[in-house]
Amino acid sequence: MGKGGEKGGESGEPEAQLRFYTWEEIQKHNLRTDKWLVIERKVYNITKWANRHPGGHRVISHCAGEDATDAFQAFHINPTLVRKFLKPLLIGELAPGEPSQDRDKNPQLVEDFRTLRKTAEDMNLFRANPLFFSLYLGHIIAMEVLAWLMVSYFGTGWITTLILAFILATSQAQAGWLQHDFGHLSVFKKSSWNHIVHKFVIGHLKGASANWWNHRHFQHHAKPNIFKKDPDVNMLHIFVLGDTQPVEYGKKKLKYLPYNHQHEYFFLTKIFLSLLMACSHTLPNPNTFMHFVPFWSRMIPSRVSLATFFPPYWEETFTLLEPLPPQKLMVLVMTWDLRKRGDSKGTQLWKFLESHWFVWVTQMNHIPMEIDSEKHRDWLSSQMAATCNIEQSFFNDWFTGHLNFQIEHHLFPTMPRHNFWKVKPLVKSLCAKYGVQYEEKPLGKAFVDIVGSLKKSGALWLDAYLHK
DSSP states (O other): OHHHHHHHHHTTSOOSSOEEEOHHHHTTOEETTEEEEEETTEEEEOTTGGGGOTTOHHHHHTTTTSBOHHHHHHHOSOHHHHHHHHGGGEEEEEOTTSOSSSTTOOHHHHHHHHHHHHHHHHTTTTSOOHHHHHHHHHHHHHHHHHHHHHHHHHTTOHHHHHHHHHHHHHHHHHHHHHHHHHHTTOSOSSHHHHHHHHHIIIIIISOOOHHHHHHHHHHHHHSTTBTTTOGGGOOTTSOOOTTHHHHHHHHTTOOSSOGGGHHHHGGGHHHHHTTTOOOGGGSSSGGGGGGTOTTHHHHSOOOSOHHHHOTHIIIIIOOOOSOOOHHHHHHHHHHHHHHHTTOHHHHHHHHHHHHHHHHHHHHTTTTTSOOBSOOOOOHHHHHHHHOOEEOOOHHHHHHHTTGGGHHHHHHOTTSOGGGHHHHHHHHHHHHHHHTOOOOEEOHHHHHHHHHHHHHHHHHHHHHHHHHO
């Protein structure tokens, strides 16, 4: 049975008569050279096609051997169109007696979540408000222009420098939230339009690679806080996270750093990492960069390249492999002008402010939550275990780019952020029905919990290191 189905998938053409498969057989095909997955009870062989997947081969490979129906719905704004590309990969269906969900997942919970999604679609919650995003982009560009005018007309005095640093840190942080919207295809109905504007915002306003961002960030959404699948929790031995990793490191007597002090050197991470990082956008293949420092976006979040803040890197170290976009060239010239006038502290302050802004906002939703190996949960349960919300207010919405609604964002990645508050009551009701924890906290407590979580993990490591 398996041989015949596999042959059809590898040839790129489905057989005339599809085969039936059991979950036991499907789950065997989760290897690097052999990948099957299930979408709406249909079985697909994605082994060779995975490398051509627009979102990257890793994100789709993480679902091998599993029911990927909810992930498929979550990431594609036009599932009907995408199904056309799936047809040649179809090798069969689940056997009639097989459940639609694998690994003893709660079928009623899964069905109720899909009903919730259909309700959100009927409420037009996946339809973006063009005025919201137009004004959002406008206020970012206005801050960039204002900063440039201040340098041109007022020079680089201390007062001007301080004001300039706050303006540019704000504009860059907000541009980071905006590129996130376009990267998730949550603004336009057509994917191509989202991609075009995403490349403008992340490339011209932030100075990073859209392909690099997509490759990493979609993995994070597909398998949040799961070791070996979520690149955001791959800390290259700088930190130990969660409850299991610290104990494993301790038992193996691994001590790359004094992890019992990681909650203290967390504040200094940006300083020594800046000495290690090159500019991801200058590499021929932006995904190559993640193999060297795969966690830099979480620890050093400034998407403006280091060349913007440290022009000597361009002058002494790196070879420019692609032209600088006009926006970044303007910022680079501005930075050179500041350095020429002996005011490098202004650029350092700008980088310092934006980096910490991004780090604290992005870490508050995930680091304090469960971080562990793959447990093969359903979509709702896996996202809820790895995310939490921050209380809503006008300031919190703006300051975090609506990432204070991290739960709703992870459940519905393509939903425009201004609609999160509308779907929130439905999500809370569903969680209450099945006893799934819906965690929400004040902004200040969320920041404190980051440090507390790192301290707890460090203590677990020390105990295992000394006594186990």
